[in-house]
Amino acid sequence: MKILVINCGSSSLKYQLIDMNDESLLAKGLVERIGIEGARIKHETIGKEKKVIETGIEDHKKALSLVMDSLTNKEYGTIDSLDEISAIGHRVVHGGESFAESVIIDEEVMKAIEENVEIAPLHNPPNIMGIRACQKLLPNVKQVVVFDTAFHQSMPPVSYIYGLPYEYYEKYKVRRYGFHGTSHQYVTNRAAEILNIDPNKVNLVTCHLGNGSSITAVENGKSKDTSMGFTPLEGLVMGTRSGDLDPAILSFIMGKEHLNPEEMTNILNKNSGVLGISGVSSDFRDIEGEAEKGNGRASLALDIFAQRVQKYIGAYLTELDHVDGIVFTAGVGENSPEMREKICQGLKIFGAEIDKEANKVRGEDKIISTDNSKIKLIIIPTNEELMIARETLKLVK
Ligand code: AMP
Numbered sequence: 001m002k003i004l005v006i007n008c009g010s011s012s013l014k015y016q017l018i019d020m021n022d023e024s025l026l027a028k029g030l031v032e033r034i035g036i037e038g039a040r041i042k043h044e045t046i047g048k049e050k051k052v053i054e055t056g057i058e059d060h061k062k063a064l065s066l067v068m069d070s071l072t073n074k075e076y077g078t079i080d081s082l083d084e085i086s087a088i089g090h091r092v093v094h095g096g097e098s099f100a101e102s103v104i105i106d107e108e109v110m111k112a113i114e115e116n117v118e119i120a121p122l123h124n125p126p127n128i129m130g131i132r133a134c135q136k137l138l139p140n141v142k143q144v145v146v147f148d149t150a151f152h153q154s155m156p157p158v159s160y161i162y163g164l165p166y167e168y169y170e171k172y173k174v175r176r177y178g179f180h181g182t183s184h185q186y187v188t189n190r191a192a193e194i195l196n197i198d199p200n201k202v203n204l205v206t207c208h209l210g211n212g213s214s215i216t217a218v219e220n221g222k223s224k225d226t227s228m229g230f231t232p233l234e235g236l237v238m239g240t241r242s243g244d245l246d247p248a249i250l251s252f253i254m255g256k257e258h259l260n261p262e263e264m265t266n267i268l269n270k271n272s273g274v275l276g277i278s279g280v281s282s283d284f285r286d287i288e289g290e291a292e293k294g295n296g297r298a299s300l301a302l303d304i305f306a307q308r309v310q311k312y313i314g315a316y317l318t319e320l321d322h323v324d325g326i327v328f329t330a331g332v333g334e335n336s337p338e339m340r341e342k343i344c345q346g347l348k349i350f351g352a353e354i355d356k357e358a359n360k361v362r363g364e365d366k367i368i369s370t371d372n373s374k375i376k377l378i379i380i381p382t383n384e385e386l387m388i389a390r391e392t393l394k395l396v397k
Contacts, residue, residue, distance in 0.1 A: 002026065002084050003389040004071075006064075007091040008130030010122070011036055013063045016385045017071060017078055017085070020393050023386060027071060027078040031063040043070035043077075051076040060126065061133040068137060088134050088143045089392030091182065091384070092127040094120030095147030097173060102150065102391040105131060105143040113145065119173060119230070144392040151181030154222040162229075176234070178226035180208045180330075184216045186387040187329045187380045192221065194365060194378060195324055203323050205316045207309060208382065209339070210330030211239035211282060215309065217316035225319055227312050233268055236308050237301075239282035242272035243308060277301040284332050284339065306339060310346035317350055325376035326352065334381045335362045350375060 001021065007014040013031040018024070029043040039057035044050045051070065057063050071078050071085075079085070090105075096116040103109050110131070117124045127145075134143055160176040161169060168174040184206045191206075192199035204218040213236040216226040227235030227243075237243045245268075254264050275282040278301035280290045290298035317323055326347070332339050337359045344354035351374030359368045361379065369377035 001086045003392050004085050004088045005385045005388045006088060006130050008060060008126045010126045015067055018389045020389060031057060034060060034063050041066050041070060045076060045078040048076055060129040064133045064137055082138060085141055087392050087396040088141055089388040090131050090145045091388055092145045093123035093148045095149045099147050099150050100153035102144055102146040102395060104395050105145055142396045144395050146182055146388045146391045148179045148181050149177045151185040152178030152223040152226050155225060159225040174230055176229040179228045179232045180214045182384045182387045183208045183329060183382040186382055187327045188218050188221055190380050191325055191327050191378055197324055203320050204325050204327055205313050205323060206327045207333055208330045209333035213238045215312040217319045219320055225316060237305050238273040240270050240273045240275045242268045274301040274305055277304060284336060288338060306342040309343045323375055325378050327378050327380050329380050329382040334379055344377060352377060
């Protein structure tokens with residue numbers, strides 16, 4: 001059974017075709033600059049040469065029809081006919097309180113996703129466009145949505161209620177939701193497998209450290225607390241997002257710089273985090289490079305990032321009765337031995353001890369703690385697309 005996984009952004013669309021008989025990747029691709037000049041599609045059938053086509057792509061429907069054309073192209077394509085696609089799995093960012101699990105799409109589900117646009121105005125609209133376009137192009141293929149927030153719906157009120165008048169939760173659903181759920185769930189299942197523990201009994205702190213970053217306390221295989229909140233802005237200092245702040249700073253800066261709320265939010269999302277602190281880049285490779293050359297602000301940005309990660313790990317360890325492991329995943333978590341080492345230096349108080357030699361790896365499943373360490377430290381490359389395909393298969397089977 002072949003499943004197509006779609007992840008739509010406002011001007012981009014990522015996709016993978018996965019053969020669920022052996023979970024092998026058959027093709028992957030990216031459509032960029034949808035609705036903008038210079039649009040293109042990059043398609044790669046695994047084992048064949050990559051193909052890049054530059055062409056006008058006015059909307060998501062056109063983008064998806066190009067994806068279908070590429071998948072079935074005689075020369076560089078992947079399958080003989082679209083009939084080979086058994087189901088489509090869509091990533092949708094915000095399921096609000098309506099969805100604690102993935103679901104097969106019908107009109108009622110679409111209505112609920114549309115209702116959540118109010119609390120996810122940046123993320124849900126392109127996801128909806130992608131689903132609608134697939135419904136038009138492949139009307140007979142079952143489609144499933146997998147929500148980034150669903151894994152965290154197991155959080156108890158003590159984790160998700162803010163210290164605000166309770167009526168704002170009741171009236172406007174202002175609460176903590178959490179994101180990166182598909183990634184936290186994937187690494188949770190994989191960690192249980194690696195540690196040989198029942199996935200419904202495993203206790204972990206999972207650290208998704210990428211351009212966007214979040215940390216989750218996992219109790220008995222379920223999310224108990226997570227660092228992102230009402231939006232993906234809360235929690236860690238990230239590539240371009242500020243993470244936690246004193247809320248009073250916002251009105252102060254808005255007054256000083258004559259900014260409106262939208263401009264302020266944009267600064268918090270796009271110009272802050274390690275980019276804002278270092279003034280170098282949002283990319284950790286660039287910042288690490290500059291820090292090595294002696295750039296003080298680049299070093300400071302890395303130290304702040306690591307310290308915020310330590311704080312959350314420390315806080316979440318106190319929320320668990322015991323912990324089977326601390327997991328590192330995503331771009332930085334999987335690939336930066338330096339950042340992992342820096343973070344783990346601050347975890348000695350918990351008896352966590354990193355094995356510096358074992359830590360010298362990138363992008364592979366590996367236990368990197370010493371034999372004496374009281375907590376297992378584990379690298380697990382995330383695979384959100386495979387998780388979406390698995391969820392899709394479970395529902396359409
Ligand atoms: P993601 O959002 O998961 O794709 O992660 C992107 C981030 O991972 C970027 O900031 C990259 O700089 C970072 N990253 C990727 N490879 C490395 C590496 N080898 N060393 C340090 N950071 C890396």
